[in-house]
Amino acid sequence: MFGVVPRNLWLRVCPPDDQNRIRMNLNCVFIDTGAERILIETGIGDKWSPKHSEMYGIDRKQPLRESLRSITGCGPEDITIVINTHLHFDHAGGNTVRNEAGEIVPAFPNARYFISRAEFEHAENPTERDRASYLADNWQSVKESGQLELKDADYEVVPGLRMETYAGHNRTMQCWRLDGNGQTIFGFADLVPMRAHIQLPWIMGYDLFPLETLEAKKRLLPQAAREGWMCVFYHDPDVPLCKLVEDNGKIRAEI
Numbered sequence: 493m494f495g496v497v498p499r500n501l502w503l504r505v506c507p508p509d510d511q512n513r514i515r516m517n518l519n520c521v522f523i524d525t526g527a528e529r530i531l532i533e534t535g536i537g538d539k540w541s542p543k544h545s546e547m548y549g550i551d552r553k554q555p556l557r558e559s560l561r562s563i564t565g566c567g568p569e570d571i572t573i574v575i576n577t578h579l580h581f582d583h584a585g586g587n588t589v590r591n592e593a594g595e596i597v598p599a600f601p602n603a604r605y606f607i608s609r610a611e612f613e614h615a616e617n618p619t620e621r622d623r624a625s626y627l628a629d630n631w632q633s634v635k636e637s638g639q640l641e642l643k644d645a646d647y648e649v650v651p652g653l654r655m656e657t658y659a660g661h662n663r664t665m666q667c668w669r670l671d672g673n674g675q676t677i678f679g680f681a682d683l684v685p686m687r688a689h690i691q692l693p694w695i696m697g698y699d700l701f702p703l704e705t706l707e708a709k710k711r712l713l714p715q716a717a718r719e720g721w722m723c724v725f726y727h728d729p730d731v732p733l734c735k736l737v738e739d740n741g742k743i744r745a746e747i
């Protein structure tokens with residue numbers, strides 16, 4: 493998760509377990525506009541074999557379906573728009589579920605699923621380097637049911653909510669921004685997956701274009717601090733949402 497950062501440095505921030513795994517969340521976002529009930533990202537899903545669940549250490553204490561119900565009162569049938577910032581399995585895994593017959597079907601039967609056309613095309617033709625991150629089970633049935641809507645690199649989901657493509661993690665991942673009442677909430681997706689990645693050289697080893705991640709961070713993070721954005725860190729296990737401050741030329745989370 494930290495690319496070229498030495499283990500001795502990152503283990504102080506994210507202590508690994510005996511299998512070298514660190515704690516990570518999958519912080520999905522729910523937005524109710526009155527007309528639309530929008531879900532941004534769907535987590536890792538529950539189609540995993542016991543072997544893979546064990547390997548990734550997937551903790552089922554707060555499955556998406558249950559937290560959605562307990563926090564928002566909505567069931568899967570109430571969601572009208574699902575957005576994936578990109579189609580890696582830890583962001584799109586909950587797009588689909590297995591039904592009682594064991595078939596894989598869309599998890600949100602009444603939703604339109606929005607994904608950038610470029611990311612979709614990349615997901616269907618990944619490179620050897622990122623192939624393991626793309627599992628067609630997470631979008632195939634959505635495509636077949638007619639619920640998939642392919643979008644531009646930058647587009648407006650509903651007034652105030654925009655998706656914007658930032659290169660780095662790959663060349664087609666999108667971040668999202670929600671503007672309203674003079675406040676911006678910005679979802680960094682995997683550009684800045686955890687608070688630890690606010691530091692400029694802390695860039696994931698998974699990134700296909702790490703220097704482009706760096707450039708995007710250098711542009712966005714000072715702006716986020718200056719303009720007081722609430723920042724959403726999709727994988728942060730402790731503080732998914734916070735503002736940033738600039739301290740002697742260095743940006744850090746304000747907690």
Ligand SMILES: [Zn+2]
Pocket residue numbers: 580582583682685727
């Ligand atoms: Zn991710």
